[in-house]
Amino acid sequence: MKFISRKTGGVVVGLVIIAVIVVGVIMFSPNQPSSEVAELVKINNTRELTASEIGDLAEIKVLLSANINDDQGLLMLAMLKQTLGDHDGAIELYEILHGFRPDEITPLQNMATIYFDTGKYELAEELQLKILDINYKWANSYRELMSIYRYHLKDRREKIEPLLLYGYENFPEAKQDMISQLALYYDIFAEDYTKALRYYNELLPYVPNDTEVLQRIQELKNLK
Numbered sequence: 001m002k003f004i005s006r007k008t009g010g011v012v013v014g015l016v017i018i019a020v021i022v023v024g025v026i027m028f029s030p031n032q033p034s035s036e037v038a039e040l041v042k043i044n045n046t047r048e049l050t051a052s053e054i055g056d057l058a059e060i061k062v063l064l065s066a067n068i069n070d071d072q073g074l075l076m077l078a079m080l081k082q083t084l085g086d087h088d089g090a091i092e093l094y095e096i097l098h099g100f101r102p103d104e105i106t107p108l109q110n111m112a113t114i115y116f117d118t119g120k121y122e123l124a125e126e127l128q129l130k131i132l133d134i135n136y137k138w139a140n141s142y143r144e145l146m147s148i149y150r151y152h153l154k155d156r157r158e159k160i161e162p163l164l165l166y167g168y169e170n171f172p173e174a175k176q177d178m179i180s181q182l183a184l185y186y187d188i189f190a191e192d193y194t195k196a197l198r199y200y201n202e203l204l205p206y207v208p209n210d211t212e213v214l215q216r217i218q219e220l221k222n223l224k
Helices: 006-028 035-040 051-066 071-083 087-100 105-117 121-134 139-151 154-170 172-189 193-206 211-223
Strands: none
Touching (some): 105 121, 121 139, 139 172
8 A cells, every 4th residue: 555645645636626727727717618609609600710709709709708797799699590591590689689678679670681691581571670660761671671672572562652651751861762762663563654753853952963764764654
C-alpha cells in the first residue's frame, strides 16, 4: 500500500482545489451560454456562416445570456436565422417578438417576407393586411399586396382598392406611390380604363419623362 506524505498530500489537495475552482469558473462564467440559450441559438443553416455572421452570433449569445428575452438579441437571432435559410426557427422567434410588442412592424414584415418567398401567399397577405391595420402609412405593404394580388391571389384583388383609396386620401407623404398603385390597379386589375387614365394623368407631373407612363396614357386615350 502506497502512502502519500503530508507534504505531498498537501500539494495534491491544493491542486484538486484549484482544478475545482477552474471548472467552476468555466461552468458558471457569464460568457458561457446556458443550455436554454445554447438550444435557442441553434441554426438549421443552409450554408456556412461568414466571419461577420459568426461575430453577430457571438454578440447574440452575450445578449441572450444576460437576458434570454432581450428584444435586440432575439431580433438579431431571428434575422440571422432568416438569412441562413432557417425559416421555421426565424418564424418562431418573430412570433415571440410579436407577442412582446404586438404593434411592432418589423417581426410581421419579416414573417410576411418569409411566407411570400416560400409560396405561402395567403399567410403573407394576412400579415401585410395586419400591418396596414396597425399603421396604414407602411408604404411597403401596399406594394407587397399589389404583387401578391397581381401574380398569385388573383381572386382577391378587389380587397386592395379600398386600402389604396384610403392611403391616397390620408397618406400625403406617399401620394406619388398611391397614385401609381391606383393607376396600376384600375389598368390591370379592374380594367377600368377611364379611372386608370385619370390616375396616370395625375401621376404624370411626378414623372414627366417616364416613357412607359406617357405611352400608356396615349394607348388609353386611343381606346376611347
